Amino acid sequence: MNGLTELSVKCVLVGDCAVGKTALLVRFTSETFPDSYKPTVFENTGVEVYMDGVQISLGLWDTAGNDNFKQIRPRSYQQADVVLMCYSVANPNSLASIQRKWIAEVRENLPRVPVLVVATQTDLREVGVHRGSCISPAEGKRVAHEVHAKGYLECSSLSNRGVQQVFEYAVRTVFNKHKKRERRRMFSMNQCKICCSNSVSHDEIYAAQIKYWLSSSYHVCSACGHVHKWKKKLGITFHLETLCNVISKYVCVSVCDVPGPVPQQQLHIERDRCDLRLTTSQAFRASDRMSDFRNVLRSHRVLSHRCRTKIQTE
């Protein structure tokens, strides 16, 4: 990806046999509907799409629902950006499989990649023998919620209803994730120039002695998320002892402008890979109980877009 002018997205479809994964892909890529059923072993295809002016190479990976080909599936999971877990509204077992089997397999291979639950063959709610006994949207949504899916969509490849939306949603999910990451990187680069005039290098910084940390209060800059000694100027009160204890290995702010004795501990920053994010809307003091502090960090995970830098203590 280059400054979000182009992006490549790998989307993998999984789900029980005959739920309509191939038909969904065929409908989306060629505007046709395959009537005959031919079990998939392994297929992939690619299309170019645009989103907000960004050209996106969308790789679409069809997988076999049949477990005879189970060994092949991990190949499809490699480097995936988003997974569509499909079930047929006319087949309750296929929905049960999402909870019982597919989410576990996907998470084993892709622990953090967004998944969407996709209900297929929705035309069967209106015609055919399953009419009246099909799975309702509410039931599908409930399962999606339980497996922590990023979204729930319904479609019919036969009637072409909702097909486009499935892929739009999938691409949008990945797109937004990249945009967020990009924005964070930009903030990180820009704001550090402003706020950290006397900070040391971003890639490798030196922190003061832990002892010094234990006895000192620092402040997190509201602009860049860095710890400063600027009392009440820009940031929130933040005690490094607490910070160190709570996040014993990974700290989500970089420490710069460290006064005091010669640094004894070297810290390495892993840029753009931060799990914890801070906002500046709240103040914490050293006296805060650890659990409260942890909760506050947790509750602020998604709020801040400020520069995030992860420090790994050696």
Ligand SMILES: Nc1nc2c(ncn2[C@@H]2O[C@H](COP(=O)(O)OP(=O)(O)OP(=O)(O)O)[C@@H](O)[C@H]2O)c(=O)[nH]1
């Ligand atoms: N009524 C209806 N039938 C569909 C729809 N989508 C697929 N089918 C039919 O369902 C059968 C299975 O479709 P496939 O797309 O091959 O299913 P699959 O999930 O790829 O199956 P595997 O390759 O075995 O994993 C075919 O006979 C399709 O014609 C749909 O939206 N509505």
